[in-house]
Amino acid sequence: MKRGFKGWWPLFVLGCALAACATTQALAGPGGKATSGVYYEIFVRSWYDSNGDGIGDLNGVTAKLDYLKWLGVDGIWLMPINPSPSYHGYDVTDYYGINPQYGSMADFRRLLRAAHQRGIKLIMDLVPNHSSNESPWFKAARDPHSAYRDWYEWATPDTDRKAISATGGPAWHELPDGQSGPEPYYKGIFVAQMPDLNYDNPAVRKEMIGIGKFWLKQGVDGFRLDAAQHIYDDLETDWDSPTVLAKNLDWWREFDRGVAAVNPQAWLVGEVARQHADELVPWMGALDAVFNFPLAERLIDSARQERDRDLGATLERLDKAYRAAARGRFDDAPFLSNHDQERVMSQLDGNPAHMRTAAAMLLTLPGHPFVYYGEELGMRGQKPDEHLREPMRWYRAAGGKGEPTWEGWSAGDGAAVSVEAERADPASLLHWYRMLIGWRRDIPALRVGTLRNWRAAGPAVAAWELVDARGTVLVLHNLSGTAQTVALPEGGFRTLLRHSRPDTAIADGKLLLPPYASAIVQ
Numbered sequence: 001m002k003r004g005f006k007g008w009w010p011l012f013v014l015g016c017a018l019a020a021c022a023t024t025q026a027l028a029g030p031g032g033k034a035t036s037g038v039y040y041e042i043f044v045r046s047w048y049d050s051n052g053d054g055i056g057d058l059n060g061v062t063a064k065l066d067y068l069k070w071l072g073v074d075g076i077w078l079m080p081i082n083p084s085p086s087y088h089g090y091d092v093t094d095y096y097g098i099n100p101q102y103g104s105m106a107d108f109r110r111l112l113r114a115a116h117q118r119g120i121k122l123i124m125d126l127v128p129n130h131s132s133n134e135s136p137w138f139k140a141a142r143d144p145h146s147a148y149r150d151w152y153e154w155a156t157p158d159t160d161r162k163a164i165s166a167t168g169g170p171a172w173h174e175l176p177d178g179q180s181g182p183e184p185y186y187k188g189i190f191v192a193q194m195p196d197l198n199y200d201n202p203a204v205r206k207e208m209i210g211i212g213k214f215w216l217k218q219g220v221d222g223f224r225l226d227a228a229q230h231i232y233d234d235l236e237t238d239w240d241s242p243t244v245l246a247k248n249l250d251w252w253r254e255f256d257r258g259v260a261a262v263n264p265q266a267w268l269v270g271e272v273a274r275q276h277a278d279e280l281v282p283w284m285g286a287l288d289a290v291f292n293f294p295l296a297e298r299l300i301d302s303a304r305q306e307r308d309r310d311l312g313a314t315l316e317r318l319d320k321a322y323r324a325a326a327r328g329r330f331d332d333a334p335f336l337s338n339h340d341q342e343r344v345m346s347q348l349d350g351n352p353a354h355m356r357t358a359a360a361m362l363l364t365l366p367g368h369p370f371v372y373y374g375e376e377l378g379m380r381g382q383k384p385d386e387h388l389r390e391p392m393r394w395y396r397a398a399g400g401k402g403e404p405t406w407e408g409w410s411a412g413d414g415a416a417v418s419v420e421a422e423r424a425d426p427a428s429l430l431h432w433y434r435m436l437i438g439w440r441r442d443i444p445a446l447r448v449g450t451l452r453n454w455r456a457a458g459p460a461v462a463a464w465e466l467v468d469a470r471g472t473v474l475v476l477h478n479l480s481g482t483a484q485t486v487a488l489p490e491g492g493f494r495t496l497l498r499h500s501r502p503d504t505a506i507a508d509g510k511l512l513l514p515p516y517a518s519a520i521v522q
Helices: 009-028 058-063 065-071 105-117 136-141 202-218 242-260 277-283 293-305 311-325 352-362 419-423 429-442
Strands: 039-042 075-078 121-126 172-174 185-187 222-225 267-270 370-372 450-453 461-468 471-478 484-487 496-499 505-507 510-513 518-521
Touching: 058 065, 058 105, 065 105, 065 429, 105 121, 105 202, 121 202, 121 267, 202 242, 242 267, 242 277, 277 293, 277 311, 293 311, 293 352, 311 450, 311 461, 352 429, 352 471, 419 429, 429 496, 461 484, 471 510, 510 518
Parallel strands: 039 075, 039 370, 075 121, 121 222, 222 267
Antiparallel strands: 172 185, 450 461, 461 471, 471 518, 484 510, 496 518, 505 510
16 A cells, blocks of 8 residues: 555545445436536447457447446547458548448447437547548559549659658658559658548548538537647648648638538547647637647646646646637546557556546546546556557456457456446445546536636645636645645635545635545535
């Protein structure tokens, strides 16, 4: 056990049991319509196998919607479900089809109906920057006389074929059979199997908008936009170019206008992997939200170091900047990790207290927090990528019904890291996530509040205010294994709305915050 963890464990178990009961009532909400704003990322191949072929599928997602409803999430993001020659699906051959390993269009429509019946929205991965090199488009484009030739970018005699791409690898790739004229090199900023589409070609822009419209007509609620910044950010030299940024934003505004003709409320969240939060601000207005990579790193570092890394000030500055860029509207997509990154529990060296505080910070932020499947169980995973995307752990023992077998488990997690074990344990990380998501349903300010920094807590406490039409709440997280006493402002903040441990208390104008505890004060 880490410092301070063992002594309060019995109280923590009791607190979680009580909180779980309270959350059960909160999840229903008035008229059953309370929301959390939380989205859940699913790799279909690894989720649940409904037909016994070892590969998760769309019917498997449908089969487990009640688990997601129980957890309290309001939306799911499906990683690519289009036909693809790869296991991950990020090289698409048919943007209008369903990967036959995952099922049929009828299965997908059934999933959409079942999700919507439960009040769960569904966004799907759209991969617009590049297609597969096995796409019919690219195969046709190898002919210099084809109408598809200009759908891709081809080198000229003056091209620097040794140029480094914006993702750090080679930007240009040679066709293996020497076809396509005297300069058989094409641009692919990720890998050779993913040739970049040419968005200076109006036909490509029209086609991608048509693809978006097609899926919205099927009933999807929006898109997670893969590599959104790389439509024009192709080369290493493009990384900080204002011209490239402007072209990217112009395209996404065009896409937004195009798909709005089918669904004006379609939600567009972009993968914009920038290093500084301020670099995300220009994207507000072109898209609804972008994934906040810098914040994910800051949250995990704060949990690991047991020290507030100026989170409140950073969040307040970002809140103001987002609202200014989006004409008063605020939306964010905070997260801890995803399918490309080391799993959170691995980043935190398996420390359960740090995992809980990281989750607590994430799930008390406004916007739409994203949870990567298995994160709520504490699944671990390190590179290579396949190990980050291993099958969901449904049962204590391997070989249970619906368990995908396309990939094994590499992290060494035991039987306790499973839905079966953790649902039965009110003190589990799974119930911790469910409790926190329940807080979001109960307290609207956690979802939609305007964030303000709160500086009165010590360096071991992360704290911020959230203001909405109902008033102001103060969010506090003790990141350390030592109890903290926080002086509250005179004349306010005396009601303890929610707390993660039963020994949390307010007395004489001070909040006693036990080790690794969180509290919401009004």
